[in-house]
Amino acid sequence: MLPSLQSTTPEQLQSQLSQWDQPSYRSQQILDWVYRKHVASVDEMLNCPASLRNQLRSAYRLGLPSCEQVQGSADTTRKYLWRLEDGAMVESVLIPANPALYGEASDRHTLCVSTQVGCAYGCRFCASGLEGWKRNLEVHEIVGQLLAVESHCAQELNTGQDRKVNNLVIMGMGEPLANYDHLMRALQIINAPWGCQIGARKITISTSGLVPQIEQLARQPIQYRLAISLHGATDEVRSQIMPINRKYPLATLMQACERYVQEKGKMITFEYILIEGVNDGLDQVAPLANWAQRLHAKVNLIPYNQVDGLQWKRPELAVQEAFLKGLLNTGIKATLRREKGHDIDAACGQLRLKVQREAPQPGTAV
Numbered sequence: 001m002l003p004s005l006q007s008t009t010p011e012q013l014q015s016q017l018s019q020w021d022q023p024s025y026r027s028q029q030i031l032d033w034v035y036r037k038h039v040a041s042v043d044e045m046l047n048c049p050a051s052l053r054n055q056l057r058s059a060y061r062l063g064l065p066s067c068e069q070v071q072g073s074a075d076t077t078r079k080y081l082w083r084l085e086d087g088a089m090v091e092s093v094l095i096p097a098n099p100a101l102y103g104e105a106s107d108r109h110t111l112c113v114s115t116q117v118g119c120a121y122g123c124r125f126c127a128s129g130l131e132g133w134k135r136n137l138e139v140h141e142i143v144g145q146l147l148a149v150e151s152h153c154a155q156e157l158n159t160g161q162d163r164k165v166n167n168l169v170i171m172g173m174g175e176p177l178a179n180y181d182h183l184m185r186a187l188q189i190i191n192a193p194w195g196c197q198i199g200a201r202k203i204t205i206s207t208s209g210l211v212p213q214i215e216q217l218a219r220q221p222i223q224y225r226l227a228i229s230l231h232g233a234t235d236e237v238r239s240q241i242m243p244i245n246r247k248y249p250l251a252t253l254m255q256a257c258e259r260y261v262q263e264k265g266k267m268i269t270f271e272y273i274l275i276e277g278v279n280d281g282l283d284q285v286a287p288l289a290n291w292a293q294r295l296h297a298k299v300n301l302i303p304y305n306q307v308d309g310l311q312w313k314r315p316e317l318a319v320q321e322a323f324l325k326g327l328l329n330t331g332i333k334a335t336l337r338r339e340k341g342h343d344i345d346a347a348c349g350q351l352r353l354k355v356q357r358e359a360p361q362p363g364t365a366v
């Protein structure tokens with residue numbers, strides 16, 4: 001299969017152009033079409049001569065993931081379900097700022113992207129892992145989610161800037177650090193001035209706690225933000241819902257996080273989904289606050305989004321607020337996420353699961 005233009009760097013492109021005896025300035029023109037103008041076909045590269053377009057067509061493929069479904073909610077959160085070239089489906093979620101509802105900065109447009117089809121890590125509360133892991137996303141499939149969303153809503157967002165998305169969270173379907181090499185190459189493109197131009201400080205990588213890869217991330221030079229999907233402050237509670245905790249228990253995970261913080265000099269975030277009767281008891285507050293104090297981490301509490309077919313429930317608002325209050329009383333930084341997208345299938349992997357399960361199976365009468 002031909003390489004994708006959406007995973008190509010200037011160096012690679014220039015080397016190809018010189019083999020074709022094309023001037024090197026064409027490289028920037030092509031990258032502009034791909035990463036800034038979101039074209040899905042070489043035919044749209046109007047300032048490139050026909051001979052170059054023919055050469056590009058013969059050496060590369062180019063295309064955006066096809067949009068299978070968009071769900072939008074009243075608070076403007078959008079969930080996109082993409083169909084990839086092999087028919088696999090992944091999700092991205094766009095969370096435009098909504099100052100009227102949330103008082104946020106009006107220019108912040110966050111996109112959450114996926115890194116794998118399915119997930120092997122089997123967190124008990126999560127829809128993404130319910131049907132197991134299928135494959136890692138390729139570099140162009142990670143970058144392509146951003147390009148496709150921007151292309152899709154170019155007029156609606158109207159930021160007055162070239163880029164429509166200016167904050168990226170790697171928290172969609174899949175364990176990002178289990179697809180480390182493709183993710184790093186995709187983020188290089190997303191971060192580069194010749195690419196999608198999203199600053200490293202506006203890119204957050206979330207992990208369920210893959211210790212060797214957290215250490216690898218600490219050693220690489222770019223300053224991405226790190227979020228740990230914690231969801232339990234003691235091994236007993238965390239192991240119940242996150243099998244990864246048996247391989248890398250909290251003490252081991254926190255040592256790796258400490259090395260990351262020392263290396264990068266950056267605050268990390270603990271994501272903590274509140275699930276009724278599982279991890280929302282006040283007995284979790286003190287150990288959670290201890291970990292956060294030790295790492296100077298901020299805690300994001302997220303009320304659970306119910307998933308069809310799973311028994312877990314979101315705690316009452318009073319329970320959520322009591323948990324938050326308990327944390328704040330210890331002096332750590334903590335927030336309770338004001339929910340966006342609860343009226344759509346917002347839990348990670350839920351829309352894909354629903355569409356897959358509703359699709360006629362081979363041999364089924366339609």
Ligand code: SF4
Pocket residue numbers: 119120121122123126127128129172173174175208229348
């Ligand atoms: S929470 Fe993340 S790591 Fe866990 S199963 Fe879901 S996608 Fe995988």
